[in-house]
Amino acid sequence: MKLAEDKSREVFHDHTIQVGSTGNLGISIGIISVVFGYRTVVHMSADAKEWKKELLRGHGVIVVEYEGDYAEAVRKGREQSKLDSRSYFVDDENSRSLFMGYATAALGIQEQLQEAKIQVDREHPLFVYLPCGIGGAPGGITFGLKQIFGDQVHCFFVEPKQAPCMLSGLLTGLHSQISVQDLGLTGKTQADGLAVGRASGFVGKTMEHFISGVLTVDDEKLCPAIQMCYETEGIFMEPSAGSAIWGPVRLFSEEEGREYLKKIGCSMEGSTHMIWATGGRLVPNGVRKQLLN
Structure with missing residues (x-):
């Protein structure tokens, strides 16, 4: 692979890749950028877990650590990147390219559903529950799924009760012009990847x-969810991903969910429900035990 050869790495070494992150985006961008030889900087908020910082280092x-939240890490990272003509900032808040990159995940889902012989049509609707922070990943994935399956796929975002930034933006129509702190919420959550106070206006x-x-x-429901998944399926996930487990529970058990199902008028007997459970494989064993206990 040409890009991984020493000649390419020598060129990349004179350039910098930067990103603002509470964790998983920083891990993916950070590690792959280093592999290609870039000088790599990840700006992380106070919500980021220590083991993620250690893994990157x-x-x-x-x-680079900040005492503030995700928004501050992104803002400062963007500012620092602009000062260097050879620096590129991976902007999860406003990047159309990154958004479309997330959207390609839908092609993988389509392939896996076909391999599993799972139909998606009016008699067999697909429901997808996606953890949501600033909105880039769940937004892009939803966009991709809608291009493939149209009205036969129903996508729900799941957010922590203290950091529902996408919900706040959508309900008010203000999108990035409103933060959860404006509503008296803390923006703090054990689901560090979702600890975002202000959603992407572009995605919203x-x-x-x-x-x-x-x-x-609620935060207290996150660890029981990942514990249940680990005990029944042998799959470990981070608290952020565990939030999505409550998606189908809420949809079927609460009045608003039942009203939605009645409105769309499709059969639930043949429906498929998918939890988007990214994150978990790189979590150190000691941290896993703490979360499961």
């Missing part, structure tokens, strides 16, 4: 046409 990534405006709904989850 172990790969040679420069980690786009999702007005595609999203089926947004659900919120």
Whole structure:
């Protein structure tokens, strides 16, 4: 692979990749950028877990920490990147390219459903529950799924009760112009990847046409969810991903959910429900035990 050869790495070494993150985006961008030889800087908020910072530093990534939240890390990272003509900032808040990159995940889902012989049509609707922070990943995935399955896929975002930034933006129509702190919420949550006070305005405006709904989850329900999944399926996930487990529970058990199902008028007997459970494989064993206990 040409890009991984020494000649390419020598060129990349004179350039910098930067990103603002509470964790998983920083891990993915950080590690792959170092592999290609870039000088790599990840700007992380106070909500980011210590083991994620240590993992990045172990790969040679420069980690810059901030006392503020995700918004501050992104803002400062963007400002620092602009000062260097050879620096590129991976902007989860406003990047159309990153958004479309997330959307390609839908092609993988389509392939896996076909391999499993799972139909998606009016008699066999697909319901997808996605953890939501600033909105880039769940928004892009939803956009991609809608291009493939149209009205036969129903996508719900799941957010922590103290950090429902996408819900706040959608309900008010203010999108990035309102923060959860404006509503008296803390923006703090054990689901560090979802600890975002202000949603992406670009994603929020786009999702007005595609999203089926947004659900919120109490923090104390996150660890029981990941414990249940680990004990029954042998799959470990982070608290952020565990939030999505409550998606179908809320949809079927609460009045608003039942009203939605009645409105769309499709059969639940043949429906498929998918939890978008990214995150978990890199969590150190000691941290896993703490969360499961």
